[in-house]
Each structure stands twice: as structure tokens, then as C-alpha cells.
Amino acid sequence: MPDNKEKYAKLQEVIEARKGERGAVMPCLQEAMNIFGYVPQDVQEMIADGLGVTLSEVYGVSTFYSQFSLKPKGKHVIGVCLGTACYVKGSQKILDTLSEELKIQPGDTTDDGLFTLNATRCLGACGLAPVMMIGEDVFGRLTPEQVPGILDKFRA
């Protein structure tokens, strides 16, 4: 796929630019996440080879941090905040409702590749609790009843 070729070329540029820099593995993985949406094995191999570190080191880092995903994500990534403020205001019910509506467990992606459902750490918007994010959009002061309607907007 020409599209993919471009992505790999872009990653190669990032790696070249960071070669020799101390602690470059994480920034490279972060860029790879931006480019590919996840970090499959061949991407990890590229980073390891490019930076001159072992694949096990890259794999170790990419499995340690929750931001790096080894699986492709859905078109819309839903993050339900399970920080304390949101939790005491009932965000678990929001997550349960989403799980029911989408028929997937937190951490999984729907079969049509449209949604990935995640339970996230505190988003820092505690004043709006309970909060969820879909992509870059923030939805605050949520009730379980609002969930289906919000999802429909992203299905259209």
C-alpha cells in the first residue's frame, strides 16, 4: 500500500532525527503512535534497528506504558474517566452503559472497527465529572441516559 509506505518513510525520518539522542525510544514510539495509531512488531523493529537498541528494550518500553498500543484502535477512541472524582459521581455506570451499548469490554474494539472503549485515568476535568472523551471531544456532567444519543452522532 502506497499509504503505508509513506507512513514508514515518515517514521524513518523521525528515527533519523533522534539518532544518538539520549532516551530516544519513548519519543520515537510516541511519534509512531501518532503515525500508525499503534506500534506493531515491524514498527518496533524499525525503531530498535534505527536507534541501535535491542528489540526487547523497545518491546519492554512499549508494553510498560499504557499509551502505547500493540493492537490497532477503532476510528473513535472512547475514554471514560475513572478518576476518583468521576468515580464517586458514577462514571462506572457510564462505562457499563457504553460496554453494553457497544457490546465490547473496556480495552476492546468493536468488530466494525468504529469504536475502541477505554477506561482512562483522571483527565483533570474533575469539575465536569463524570467525564468521557471521544477522540478530542470532551463530554461532561454525563448521565447513562445520554450515552446512546452521543454514540449515534459518531455512527452517522
Added chain:
Amino acid sequence: MELYRSHVLVCGGTGCSSSGSAKLIERFEEQLKEKGLEKEVKVVRTGCFGLCEAGPVVIVYPEGTFYSRVKVEDVDEIVSEHLLKGRKVQHLVYVDHKTHESSVQKSLNEIGFYKQQERVALRNCGVIDPENIDEYIAFDGYQALAKALTEMTPEQVIQEVLDSGLRGRGGAGFPTGKKWQFARASQAEHKYFVCNADEGDPGAFMDRSLLEGDPHAILEAMAIGGYAIGAEEGWIYVRAEYPIAVKRLEKAIEQAHEYGLLGKNIFGTDFNFDIHIRLGAGAFVCGEETALMASIEGKRGEPRPKPPFPAVKGLFESPTNINNVETLGNIAQIILKGADWFKSIGIPTSTGTKVFALGGKINNTGLVEVPMGIPLRTIIEDIGGGCPNGKKFKAVQTGGPSGGCIPASLLDISVDYDSLTKIGAMMGSGGMIVMDEDNCMVDIARFFLDFTVDESCGKCTPCRVGTRRMLEILERITQGKGEEGDIEKLETLAENIKSSALCGLGQTAPNPVLSTIKYFRDEYEAHIKEKRCPAHHCQALLNYKITDACRGCTACARKCPVNCISGNVKEQHVIDQTKCIKCGTCMATCKFGAIIKE
């Protein structure tokens, strides 16, 4: 600088941005232009005002009128009424829940939420445009750095910080001046000054607001600190989840370079200082200093045993000093106004102010900055405005996953490092989550353990395995499968983990369990012995019942997924408890409020 007769301050913090403040700014600018006011009124996107509950927030100066929950449709009215005709738009003005005071009559600083606050670290948040270095400079910005570099020796700078009594605001409360002394004493070619902006405690967002609202204050403090300990390189480790903060920091660093306030020969001296940003990638343990340094080095963020302390051997094997964002937020003021001024705020063992993030079941959610030693009750009741909907206050959780729950009986405690530690809670980073009668304390303990188990890096056994065992017991209890002796098992495990885990995360992980057992033992016992959840929260322990308010409309019976509700039309229905899966659908369906849970 151009002069304007009015300033419209629109909060651009995360909370208000999430509720659409960027669109407000656009609309204000459009409207002002249309009315020909763009030369008279300036719109400024500021950092957080603190009162996130009322977001998006707009303040009009010089009057200090505070508009809350402003919608795009409201902008036209504010422009045409307030800014054009000089009449405050009364129905949009924020009114304090408790005192019913509003900024129609009074200025902002005199109403309930702000009256008892004292702003040192947050002084510029919500006041200046964080993306404009000139505004920071106009508010005495970089003067402290100038003073330190040109009038003080590094030792004098450290002495001033030491004398101020400033203690780390990230959680443990270690004296900042001491830390600097240790780092200064280490001899090495390279040293590093690190800012810990990996704010991971759920419910704490003061560091984010400070970075978003006043990024230059952090850069200035790092440069002062670098001068004091003898470092020429600074690192800010910031959560990737804070994109606005990262963007503003990058911009601030760029501007500071342009002005020669970072880089080579700052203020014509031979001091050089530069700052790099490194993004976190979602690991709570990276807030621990040794894990944080490993992460900057690009490795798995696992902590290591101390000693050697970072001041001796830290980042890239060199002596390193690490301070939290809010700690740094105080530095410039201490250098400018002196240690004695700083000590005059707060109490002798905990000087200065502390920023708290109020959240959960409280009317005024948001950020507050108060003098140390203030009674907890003042924060919860006067500033926070108590619990909403007339519910009864049960507890306040401080210190995040490392902290504890403080019951209503201890509300008069003084809020300072030592008093909080004494009762089994802790200052922590300053998250304060309020819980009311509907929150189950066993479930809250379970919630925190769930967090710790997930975030444990897995390096040491007590934390990796021990916290999981504790979680399993707590899960059993909340599911109604608790056994006699579970509380004692939890206590033993907790003590063992506290004394043997490698880092702060593990050592403090049992705190939420211990403090809830200490103050809410009766709730644990009710779960275990009576299979009952006093707060009616734990699903497995609830029984749904239909009362005689039932009209027999059959709505619940039709919705019940397991068909366990029976009864004739227009007669009271009954739930078969043996079949009920406690999903709560019936209760949500009933229009007559006839279904209750016990």
C-alpha cells in the same frame, strides 16, 4: 502596550476548554468587531480561574464581574449589554450556592468561593495571558531570577528557600531547601534540575492548571534552582494527557529564549540554562522520582532502591534535583519577597499555601489555594459549599491512592502535613474528593486498590502480588462473599506491604484501606456479617423492592431482563429475589418512585 478600557478574561483551562471556551473567545472577537469595540475591549484567554464547577467562566474587568456557565448564545448579550451599555447581565452572573453573594454587587475576591483563599502559587492563573511573556513580566516575572543571578550567591538562594520552610508540594513534604543543599553539595561536571509534572493522582489537577495558566513561573523557578544547585540543564517531565500544558510550555520556552531569559549568559552573567520537555506515556509510577528519571532516559519507568539518592546519582547518572510543579510555583515569590514573608503565611511547620483540587460530591468543584493550617471544615463547607442536593457529608479523601479518608468527625482538623499524616491521611498532591452518604467506603477502598494493582510496575513482590491479594479480598467483600477474618487479613497484608515495598507507590498503596477500616469499620462489618451495604451502593448486596406506591402499570415487569417481576395490572407487583440480577432496570423504569433498594 496598547490600552483598553475593558478586558474580557475567558478561562482557557482544561475544564472550561472542554465545555467550549474556545468558541466563546471566537464569538467575543466577532461581536466586538461588529460593534466597533475591538480597540476598546480586549479578549484574553487565561489559565484556570479555579471554579471549574461554573465553567465556562468569563470575567469582565475592571468591574470584576464573574459570568458562569456562559454559552456561545450568551456572548452577544454580554457584549451589547455589559461592554456597550455598561449594564451587567444579571442572569449570567455567578451566584454563590451558600451565601447567595454574587459579583453584581461585590468584586470577585469578596464572594464565598474566593474570600478565604490566598493565592501565591496560582497568583497569575486566570489573570494573565499565559502565552504572552510580556504579561508575565508585567507581573514581576523574571525579576526573581534577575535578583538571584545578580545580587545573590547560589548559597544565599538556597538559604532563602531553606529559611522559608517551603516543603515539597508533590506529596511527601520534604524541605525543598534541603534538597537543593544536597544537590549543590554533590560535585560533578553535569547536574540536572528536573520538574516533576507527571501529575498522576486522580482528582488532582493543580499542576496542570499552573502549567497552563502560568508556565513562565515554572521556567523561572527552574532557572533559579539550576543556578542554586549548579545545573545548566533542566528537564520537565509532563504527562502526555496534558496537551494544552505541553503546548504552552513549549511556547514559553521559545519566548524565554527570544528574550534571553533562557540560554547563554542570562542577565549578562556567566550562568547558562536550558530546558527540555519530555512527555510521559501513561504510567502512574513515573511520578516517583527514580522511575521518572528512568522514563526520561527512555526506559521502562521502574523505580530503584534509594540510596543513592538522585542528589548524588540521578538522571543520566549525574546529580539531580527534582521538584514538583506547585513547589516551583512558590520559588520566585520567595526570592522576591523573602523567606519571612512566606513564613508569615500558614503555620510554623507547614509554611505558605497549598492548592487543593476539590472534586466529587461538592458544590464548588475546582481549585482552591489556602494558607496551610486552615481547618478542613472551612475548605469543605465555606469554600466548597458542602455537598449538593442536601446530602449528608460522609468523608473526604485526600492524597489520592496514597492517602486516606477523613470522616466527618475530624473535619475540624488543621490542614497541614503533620496533622494529616497523624490521622492516617496525607497531604499528597492535594486532591480532595468529597463523598456523601451514597458512597460506600469499602467500594472506595476497592477502587483505589484496583488503581494500584493496575499501576504497579511489577518490579517488587509486595506491591505486585500483595496489592492484588488485598484487591481480591475487597472484591469478595463488596460482592457479598466476605468472610470472618477478612478485615484482619487486610490489616496484616497492609502492614507487610507498607514495610517492604520498594517505592512510595507500594509503601502507601494500603493507606486507603487502612484509613477506611479505621474510620468506617462498621461498614466493612455490615458487608461481611450482615451482607448489607449501608450506602446502598454495592449491587450484589442490594435488594430491590416494590413498595405500595406501585400503581400496577406493568412497565417494570415488561423491562425486566430476567422476568422476575410479577403481578396483575393495577395491582402492586412483586420482585422474585431469587431470580433478580440486581441490574436496576426496574428502578430506572418506574415513573412512580415505587421501587427502592435496601
